Amino acid sequence: MATTSRSYYEFKPYNVGRWVVWGGYALVMIVAPLLWSSSLSLTMLSQMGIAVIACLAFNMLLGQGGMLSFGHAVYSGLGSFFAIHTLNLVSAGKLALPVSLVPLVGGLFGMLFAVILGWVTTKKAGTPFAMITLGVGELVWAMSLMFPGFFGGEGGISGNRVAGEPFLGITFGPQIQLYYLIAAYTFVCTALMFAFTRTPLGRMLNAVRDNPERVEFVGYNTQYVRYVAFIASGLFMGISGGLAALNFEIVTAEVVNALRSGAFLLFTFLGGAVFFFGPIIGGVLMVVALVLLSELTQAWQLWLGLVFTFMVMYAPGGISSLIMMNLRVASFGKLRPLIGSYLALAGTAFTVLVGAGAMIEMVYHLQLNQALGPQMKYMGATLNAKGLDSWFGAAFVLVVGIAMFELTRRQFVRDWGTAQEEIEKEIKKREALQ
Amino acid sequence: MTGQAANGSLAVELRDVRKSFGKTEIIRGANLIVAPGERVAIIGPNGAGKSTLFNLISGRFGATSGDILLHGQKIDGLAPYEINRRGLARSFQVSNLFVRLSVAENIRCAVLWSLGYKYSFWKFLADLRDVNDRVDEVLDMIKLHKRRDVLAMNLTYAEQRALEIGITIAGGASVILLDEPTAGMSKSETARFVNLIREVTVGKTLLTVEHDMGVVFGLADKIAVLVYGEVIAFDTPDQVRANPRVQEAYLGSVLADQQAAAAGH
Numbered sequence: 001m002a003t004t005s006r007s008y009y010e011f012k013p014y015n016v017g018r019w020v021v022w023g024g025y026a027l028v029m030i031v032a033p034l035l036w037s038s039s040l041s042l043t044m045l046s047q048m049g050i051a052v053i054a055c056l057a058f059n060m061l062l063g064q065g066g067m068l069s070f071g072h073a074v075y076s077g078l079g080s081f082f083a084i085h086t087l088n089l090v091s092a093g094k095l096a097l098p099v100s101l102v103p104l105v106g107g108l109f110g111m112l113f114a115v116i117l118g119w120v121t122t123k124k125a126g127t128p129f130a131m132i133t134l135g136v137g138e139l140v141w142a143m144s145l146m147f148p149g150f151f152g153g154e155g156g157i158s159g160n161r162v163a164g165e166p167f168l169g170i171t172f173g174p175q176i177q178l179y180y181l182i183a184a185y186t187f188v189c190t191a192l193m194f195a196f197t198r199t200p201l202g203r204m205l206n207a208v209r210d211n212p213e214r215v216e217f218v219g220y221n222t223q224y225v226r227y228v229a230f231i232a233s234g235l236f237m238g239i240s241g242g243l244a245a246l247n248f249e250i251v252t253a254e255v256v257n258a259l260r261s262g263a264f265l266l267f268t269f270l271g272g273a274v275f276f277f278g279p280i281i282g283g284v285l286m287v288v289a290l291v292l293l294s295e296l297t298q299a300w301q302l303w304l305g306l307v308f309t310f311m312v313m314y315a316p317g318g319i320s321s322l323i324m325m326n327l328r329v330a331s332f333g334k335l336r337p338l339i340g341s342y343l344a345l346a347g348t349a350f351t352v353l354v355g356a357g358a359m360i361e362m363v364y365h366l367q368l369n370q371a372l373g374p375q376m377k378y379m380g381a382t383l384n385a386k387g388l389d390s391w392f393g394a395a396f397v398l399v400v401g402i403a404m405f406e407l408t409r410r411q412f413v414r415d416w417g418t419a420q421e422e423i424e425k426e427i428k429k430r431e432a433l434q
Numbered sequence: 435m436t437g438q439a440a441n442g443s444l445a446v447e448l449r450d451v452r453k454s455f456g457k458t459e460i461i462r463g464a465n466l467i468v469a470p471g472e473r474v475a476i477i478g479p480n481g482a483g484k485s486t487l488f489n490l491i492s493g494r495f496g497a498t499s500g501d502i503l504l505h506g507q508k509i510d511g512l513a514p515y516e517i518n519r520r521g522l523a524r525s526f527q528v529s530n531l532f533v534r535l536s537v538a539e540n541i542r543c544a545v546l547w548s549l550g551y552k553y554s555f556w557k558f559l560a561d562l563r564d565v566n567d568r569v570d571e572v573l574d575m576i577k578l579h580k581r582r583d584v585l586a587m588n589l590t591y592a593e594q595r596a597l598e599i600g601i602t603i604a605g606g607a608s609v610i611l612l613d614e615p616t617a618g619m620s621k622s623e624t625a626r627f628v629n630l631i632r633e634v635t636v637g638k639t640l641l642t643v644e645h646d647m648g649v650v651f652g653l654a655d656k657i658a659v660l661v662y663g664e665v666i667a668f669d670t671p672d673q674v675r676a677n678p679r680v681q682e683a684y685l686g687s688v689l690a691d692q693q694a695a696a697a698g699h
Contacts, residue, residue: 196555198558199556199559200553201554206534206535210535214526217524218604218605219519219548219605
């Protein structure tokens, strides 16, 4: 009992676990480009850093404040535009600003627009809030088409990140140099956003998420709490946008559109809004999906939609909550009996995927690649998209896969339930011992 | 605490307060005078407007007309958080907690403003010794110390009611409004709870809405009887019990019911 009375002072003088986690996070970012050094992986890693900041900033609202924004690309997007214009001023010699600080200009403008637009949106919570963000998003998107001077019209605004005086020989011309700049920003922004969750305002933001009414009766103005959180989120969205401007050296109007806003929502949710680290997973997935998955199959958006639907239905806490649930089971030493079930689940799910994938690819092939004839390659086999046998084969694999999956799923649910019951018992036992 | 303002020899004062919802007048000219440190129970039949009265005083609704004063200052028309900052806190009939936060975090949320941390995002919660000491103190008072890290939604009903009280008193408000604190509790739980309420409201002004006459007569210095939106009696428990108007309008039937229920067991 002696330890429990002070157990919630999270910042112990030497919190080993914390050092390990943050050290590991930094290490991964430092080492990643050494392991994956092709130019494609460098671009992807850079984009991941950018997406991680954006998803974390988005989650300040969604996961921590219970605010569902449908138009958050506005703040990263406007940050991008102001950053690229700033970069062009630096290139033209009209502004003496190190290129490494250009993302901060993006952040500043992201924040500025959050101050202005957020004042309107955060007057409401819940569904009205979501509606207003949607409206504001459409408004800015429409504006982007009306002012081609600033937004660059169809072609967008391009720039060159090799500008101004190089510092210690760093020009940010090579992608690897820019990657490490992005990694540094990602680390610092992650740390700052995590720190925010440990402050009075961060905690009251959680309270506003859980029960805005009660917050009013403990002295806080809920609207003001939402507003300040919105501004903070706008700052980090803008930084992410500024980094994107440096990375792509071109900014087009689509960075403020609803599709981009939707991507932030979708991947933050997939990563998991409940835990702080969920959006980090979400950001990484976002790049993997948008870059790799779209290479792999033309039907990638359909797959993404399916994954999203299943996630919302069966694991609304996202991937991070799945990880945490299994870590809990593991910490009680109950994970080993479940491994067999997991392997069976994975195997049968893969079978379902093969069957469904074949059918989806055949449909896409018929629709999009008619000129190439009905023959197509699929996982090493040749399928005839107009042949009955191919369709029957695929359907057979799919049906068998589903049946087997369902059987293993039932077994898994039982095993999982048993493990949970044992854990509950264990907890009771430990409480009794105290 | 918030102290006594200029003419604030009174903790709470209602002057001819009225409240209508549409055409229906729920509160019809309520008057009430509560001195600092007094414990007042508001009783009355269902639909008399007891909860509405609490909602008016705490700022959840605005009054249609009349004045509400806290420590001699007008508070009607202020937002709930402004009224809370002036030293009035309330609990709810249905537990109104931060369900996805732990017990300790619930209390911490209720402490932060009163200790001046406001909207700070440049200080770490873990470093706020005064806040965390106060949280410990409140957890001891409501006897939830062992359950400090449990999420509020996983508490038992009685624990949730205790936490509800904890959140209400944590900010150190001098005027406490408790809306049916013992609703839904068993007899033994109720008895323990009355003691808890007495302990945590020592030296404070207490207004409570209560149906259990045992609690009312055990806790209150004074009783206000609210019938159809009017305070028809406001006096010491003995006087109220003897008041023929009260007998007729409310208490007679309630006491008869409770005696019948007791006899039935």
